[in-house]
Amino acid sequence: MVIGDELIRRMSRRRNGHWSQLRRKPIGEVHLKVSSIKESRSDDKRxxxxxxxxxxxLRAETREDRGSWMEALHAVKEMFPRMSNSELMAPLDGLVVSTEKLRQRLQEEGVREDSEQIMRAEFAALQNQLVALKQKQSLLVDTLRQLETEKVDLENNTLVDESQKQAKDDESAYGSRLGKSSGMS
Known part of the structure; x- marks a missing residue:
């Protein structure tokens, strides 16, 4: 997980009198929108x-750093509030469009009955559009759930592959250093 310039700076290391970036590819990502963030009870830096x-x-360098991280993570999370599934999937049955007040006003103004029928037809068309949008929304939520499941599966497989590759790279680098060390003796 790469978070900002500060982390990149901290991951830099000094070699041969020069600062160089430690080149590591992120092996995953965290969706804060669907995550919860909590402080450790046992360690004031975790x-x-x-x-x-x-x-x-995660572990910060100081208690204050942990507070800053927690504050920043919560702030970013709150920038994109999440609707609950019950709110997303709320039935449209509760949606009632009342035309009674409008009908009374039209009658008071002396507007003919055909105007009321036009108005009712327009509201019926609007309600049909809302029902169609709700069906599309339901399909999108189902697709999103499926994609999230596939993404988790892919992440889990990628994490295993990346950790195996990292272990092989570390093993190769260690073997290479051993060869150089024994050759110099």
Whole structure:
């Protein structure tokens, strides 16, 4: 997980008198919108990010840094409020468009009955459009759930592949250093 310039700076290391970036590819991402963020009770520098499938345990350098991280993560999360599934899937049955007040006003003004029928037809068309939009929304939510499931599966497979690749790279680098060390003796 790469978060901002500060992390990149901290991941830099000094080699041969020069600062160089530690080149590591991120192996995953965290969707804060669907995560919960909590402080550790046992360590005043630790905090965790919980997703539906993973838990990231993180440790700041100081208690103040942890507070800053927590504040920043919560601020970003609040920028994109999440609607509950019950709100997303609320039935349209509760939607009632009343034309009674408008009909009374039209009668008071002496407007003929055919105008009222036109108005009712327009409201019926509007309600049909709302029903169609609700059906599209339902399909999109189902598709989103399916994509999230596939994404989690892909992330889990990628994490395994990346950690195996990283282990092989580390092993190769270690073997290479051993060869150089033993050759110099």
């Amino acid at each position: 905090f965790s990010i919980f997703t539906g499938t993973k838990t990231l345990h």
